Amino acid sequence: MSESFDQINPPPRLLMGPGPINADPRVLRAMSAQLVGQYDPAMTSYMNETMALYRQIFETQNQWTLLIDGTSRAGIESVLVSALEPGDKVLVPVFGRFGHLLTEIAHRCGAEVHTLDVEWGQVFTPDQIEDAIKTIRPKMLAVVQGDTATTMLQPLEELGAICQRYDVLLYSDATASIVGNAFKADEWGLDAVSVGLQKCLGGPSGSAPITLSDRFVDVINQRRHIEAGIRDAHHQDSQGQIIRSNYFDLPMILDYWGEERLNHHTEASSMLYCARECARIVLQEGLENTIARHKLNGDAMRAGAEGLNLKLFGDQANKMNNVLGVYIPEGVDGEAVRQSMLLDFGIEIGTSFGHLKGKIWRIGTMGYNARKDAVLTTLSALENVLRRMGHKLPQGEGIDRAMAVYNGEAS
Amino acid sequence: MSESFDQINPPPRLLMGPGPINADPRVLRAMSAQLVGQYDPAMTSYMNETMALYRQIFETQNQWTLLIDGTSRAGIESVLVSALEPGDKVLVPVFGRFGHLLTEIAHRCGAEVHTLDVEWGQVFTPDQIEDAIKTIRPKMLAVVQGDTATTMLQPLEELGAICQRYDVLLYSDATASIVGNAFKADEWGLDAVSVGLQKCLGGPSGSAPITLSDRFVDVINQRRHIEAGIRDAHHQDSQGQIIRSNYFDLPMILDYWGEERLNHHTEASSMLYCARECARIVLQEGLENTIARHKLNGDAMRAGAEGLNLKLFGDQANKMNNVLGVYIPEGVDGEAVRQSMLLDFGIEIGTSFGHLKGKIWRIGTMGYNARKDAVLTTLSALENVLRRMGHKLPQGEGIDRAMAVYNGEAS
Numbered sequence: 001m002s003e004s005f006d007q008i009n010p011p012p013r014l015l016m017g018p019g020p021i022n023a024d025p026r027v028l029r030a031m032s033a034q035l036v037g038q039y040d041p042a043m044t045s046y047m048n049e050t051m052a053l054y055r056q057i058f059e060t061q062n063q064w065t066l067l068i069d070g071t072s073r074a075g076i077e078s079v080l081v082s083a084l085e086p087g088d089k090v091l092v093p094v095f096g097r098f099g100h101l102l103t104e105i106a107h108r109c110g111a112e113v114h115t116l117d118v119e120w121g122q123v124f125t126p127d128q129i130e131d132a133i134k135t136i137r138p139k140m141l142a143v144v145q146g147d148t149a150t151t152m153l154q155p156l157e158e159l160g161a162i163c164q165r166y167d168v169l170l171y172s173d174a175t176a177s178i179v180g181n182a183f184k185a186d187e188w189g190l191d192a193v194s195v196g197l198q199k200c201l202g203g204p205s206g207s208a209p210i211t212l213s214d215r216f217v218d219v220i221n222q223r224r225h226i227e228a229g230i231r232d233a234h235h236q237d238s239q240g241q242i243i244r245s246n247y248f249d250l251p252m253i254l255d256y257w258g259e260e261r262l263n264h265h266t267e268a269s270s271m272l273y274c275a276r277e278c279a280r281i282v283l284q285e286g287l288e289n290t291i292a293r294h295k296l297n298g299d300a301m302r303a304g305a306e307g308l309n310l311k312l313f314g315d316q317a318n319k320m321n322n323v324l325g326v327y328i329p330e331g332v333d334g335e336a337v338r339q340s341m342l343l344d345f346g347i348e349i350g351t352s353f354g355h356l357k358g359k360i361w362r363i364g365t366m367g368y369n370a371r372k373d374a375v376l377t378t379l380s381a382l383e384n385v386l387r388r389m390g391h392k393l394p395q396g397e398g399i400d401r402a403m404a405v406y407n408g409e410a411s
Numbered sequence: 412m413s414e415s416f417d418q419i420n421p422p423p424r425l426l427m428g429p430g431p432i433n434a435d436p437r438v439l440r441a442m443s444a445q446l447v448g449q450y451d452p453a454m455t456s457y458m459n460e461t462m463a464l465y466r467q468i469f470e471t472q473n474q475w476t477l478l479i480d481g482t483s484r485a486g487i488e489s490v491l492v493s494a495l496e497p498g499d500k501v502l503v504p505v506f507g508r509f510g511h512l513l514t515e516i517a518h519r520c521g522a523e524v525h526t527l528d529v530e531w532g533q534v535f536t537p538d539q540i541e542d543a544i545k546t547i548r549p550k551m552l553a554v555v556q557g558d559t560a561t562t563m564l565q566p567l568e569e570l571g572a573i574c575q576r577y578d579v580l581l582y583s584d585a586t587a588s589i590v591g592n593a594f595k596a597d598e599w600g601l602d603a604v605s606v607g608l609q610k611c612l613g614g615p616s617g618s619a620p621i622t623l624s625d626r627f628v629d630v631i632n633q634r635r636h637i638e639a640g641i642r643d644a645h646h647q648d649s650q651g652q653i654i655r656s657n658y659f660d661l662p663m664i665l666d667y668w669g670e671e672r673l674n675h676h677t678e679a680s681s682m683l684y685c686a687r688e689c690a691r692i693v694l695q696e697g698l699e700n701t702i703a704r705h706k707l708n709g710d711a712m713r714a715g716a717e718g719l720n721l722k723l724f725g726d727q728a729n730k731m732n733n734v735l736g737v738y739i740p741e742g743v744d745g746e747a748v749r750q751s752m753l754l755d756f757g758i759e760i761g762t763s764f765g766h767l768k769g770k771i772w773r774i775g776t777m778g779y780n781a782r783k784d785a786v787l788t789t790l791s792a793l794e795n796v797l798r799r800m801g802h803k804l805p806q807g808e809g810i811d812r813a814m815a816v817y818n819g820e821a822s
Contacts, residue, residue, distance in 0.1 A: 002467055002694070003460075003463045003464070003467075004691070004694060004695070005460045005463075005464070005687075005691060007437075007441065007688070007691070008441045008444045008457070008684045008687065008688060009444070010444055010445055010446070010447045010453050010454075010457075011447065011451075011453050012445070013445075013446075013447050013448065013451065013453075015446065015447070015448055017448060019677070020446055020448070020449060020677060020680065021446075022445060022446055023445065023446050023681070025445075026418075028442070028443040028444070028445065028681075029443060030418065030419045031439070031442045031443060031681060032439040032440060032442060032443040033419045033420070033421055033439070034421055034423070034424075034433060034434065034436075034439065035421070035424075035426065035431055035432075035433055035434050035615055036421045036422065036424050036426070036759075037424065037426055037428060037431070037753075037759040038431060040422075040424065040753070040759065042421050042422050042424075043421075046419070046421075049414075049416045052414045052416075053414070053416070056413055056414075069481050069482050069485070069616075069617060070480050070481040070485065070658065070676075070679075071480050071676040071677055071678075071679055072676070072677065073657065073658055073676050074480070074481060074658050074676075077656065077657060077658045081656075100638070101638070101657075104638050104657055105657045105658075107653075108653060108654070108655050108656060108657050108660075109655075110655075196677070198677055204446055204679060204680050204681040204682075205480075205676070205677040205678065205679045205680060206480060206617065206679030206680075206681060206682050227511070227512070227515050228511045228514065228515055242518075242519060243519070244519050244520075244521075244655055244656075245488065245492075245519060245655075245656060245659075246484065246488060246512075246515055246516045246519050247481065247484055247485050247488045247516075247659075248656075248658075249519075263764070265481075265482040265483070265484050265485075265616070266430070266431060266482055266483065266607070266609055266616040267482075267616065268481075268482055268615060268616045268617030268682075269431065269615045269616060269617075270434070270439075270442060270615040270617060270681070270682075270685070271615075271617050271679075271681075271682065273419045274681070276416075276419065277418070277419060280415070280416060280418070283413070283415060284415070342448075342451070348447075348448040348451065353674070
């Protein structure tokens with residue numbers, strides 16, 4: 001009955017899909033560091049350093065910048081369930097699958113969810129969003145910055161001022177876009193931001209950095225309740241409705257990351273080491289340089305794809321730097337191409353979700369894989385796979401066009 | 412403004428507290444394996460293997476044996492929020508802090524929570540629990556097997572039959588006790604079990620293995636709702652109340668781990684590698700042998716502590732093998748001892764929670780640290796620290812008594 005298995009030995013893959021992508025080897029090494037105790041001075045220092053590093057990643061002065069122990073959607077749920085009480089109104093502009101995810105989670109919090117919709121492949125204008133806010137008067141505007149399902153990047157620059165004007169909390173999930181595209185939490189007036197590690201930050205999924213403005217913290221602190229097992233005489237609960245989740249109760253998580261160090265969960269130390277290293281690597285390269293690298297390699301991949309006679313998907317003026325949508329050519333079996341890329345060449349490219357499934361591929365240039373050799377290797381393999389599947393394309397044109405981008409002769 | 416920090420370099424610590432403890436180096440190495448895509452055949456195989464391995468750890472045939480991506484309490488919350496609808500009755504026998512945690516989480520699910528209480532350091536008889544079930548008629552009995560706050564182990568053997576008799580779901584969190592003490596999910600009639608890696612499984616916190624009986628899965632499937640962004644025409648929602656959490660929605664998580672592989676979160680691959688290796692190591696040693704090793708080293712630590720003239724805490728007949736409570740001697744500053752152990756000797760022992768804080772220390776012998784050299788190193792350091800703090804104790808007696816246990820001359 002008993003089954004045994006060998007030690008972990010994953011096949012070598014070049015992950016050029018929409019994420020997860022290959023982790024930076026330095027990040028993997030950081031995770032193999034030995035543990036220390038939960039309240040060891042070394043551990044609490046690492047927690048504080050991680051807060052400081054992610055303040056730089058988010059371009060914020062927010063004190064409350066920390067990790068949620070779970071995948072990206074754990075960060076999303078912690079923000080929504082802590083802020084939204086049953087009956088609260090939330091407005092979600094939906095331009096892809098992850099907009100649906102925000103509505104789904106907000107709905108489970110008992111919120112009254114209003115959506116704005118746009119054709120997949122497009123984004124919203126600030127006016128469209130302001131008009132909806134005027135009508136709905138939500139407590140919160142929740143919008144993803146980049147939706148990997150469509151590769152689109154929603155401009156956020158003007159939304160903070162709009163939200164200020166109508167006293168609305170502005171929350172964005174930037175999992176797909178962070179450090180591959182500009183993101184300025186304070187300058188843009190964000191109240192809450194959540195991300196994951198598995199895209200341009202170059203780590204595995206499993207830790208969700210978030211940052212919260214003082215205004216947001218005031219809102220959630222009205223729902224502050226201390227856990228029975230660790231409550232002391234001096235702790236007082238707030239008057240607001242108790243948050244529906246213990247694991248995602250941000251006021252309690254803040255008490256754990258703050259000076260009082262009130263026990264909540266046991267911090268996932270290896271994932272904290274990992275998240276810390278992801279940020280450290282980006283900041284060592286420089287945030288601007290990291291974003292520029294994603295733009296360069298994304299541009300090269302796009303030019304190369306056009307050279308392969310592939311048609312681009314979506315509004316190219318509002319595309320994320322780090323992921324590209326291309327239509328699967330007429331008469332080509334999309335899954336057969338992906339299978340050959342993966343099993344013959346060891347390279348993964350992505351399919352899509354919902355009504356785009358089977359219509360577009362998504363090709364990423366993210367984090368550690370936003371590299372010239374990764375882009376060129378992918379393009380030359382794809383040239384041959386497409387050719388063998390009967391797609392007509394000019395020999396070498398994909399590589400030549402990408403090279404032109406790298407040589408500054410095209411963009 | 413910008414701060415930069417060196418690469419991760421934790422001080423060497425021997426973690427002999429109540430967990431987390433040092434991770435097994437093989438587990439740390441497994442985490443440094445490179446990633447593959449979320450639906451790569453290699454990845455889905457690793458997921459299936461992890462399911463098979465944890466079936467052996469839990470001693471169950473349950474199909475639905477998988478990981479929740481979060482710390483131990485993420486596993487707890489996933490079970491409670493998926494099963495308990497607002498107004499459902501749950502009975503929680505509380506014999507330490509983690510009983511309080513179960514009540515706290517169940518309360519947030521909107522459940523009607525009933526507790527049984529006992530002095531910390533004791534456990535419940537099956538009769539006490541059956542009497543309460545007869546009166547309350549709960550939907551679920553939720554009980555921790557081992558409560559690290561008190562070091563006590565609640566016998567579960569007879570609870571399954573009682574729960575069957577009154578048609579009650581039996582759920583246990585065994586984070587603190589699993590593989591350090593016997594746990595037989597099927598033989599004992601468990602419907603749901605959750606654990607963490609950071610105790611006797613020898614890993615870091617951050618992944619929560621769970622197992623669910625068919626009866627439990629029937630209950631939660633009555634609340635099955637598919638996420639909007641990935642719903643296809645053939646998906647039908649169930650009639651039950653929607654589960655209040657997306658992240659912890661077990662029917663959706665089952666669809667992700669099952670044959671359909673419906674996308675939910677992006678699996679935390681490195682933590683999956685880690686959880687897989689934790690189980691693999693235990694099964695390589697043999698589950699019985701692993702438990703016996705915890706008993707031997709726990710007995711040696713206990714005998715050694717008595718040799719140090721320390722008084723034992725709690726009902727010794729119902730103590731976990733892997734953690735020991737001892738009273739802080741009269742006139743000795745408990746935190747000064749812990750500080751000297753940590754900062755002078757690099758060895759961590761634990762304080763406690765609630766009204767036991769400052770009254771007892773907790774000393775663990777768990778996972779990779781359930782080893783003779785770890786026990787003897789801790790005892791000889793503690794002998795000297797206690798002596799220097801003015802505690803009277805016979806020279807060498809701690810080591811001699813522990814040695815007697817290892818030599819089979821005492822228990």
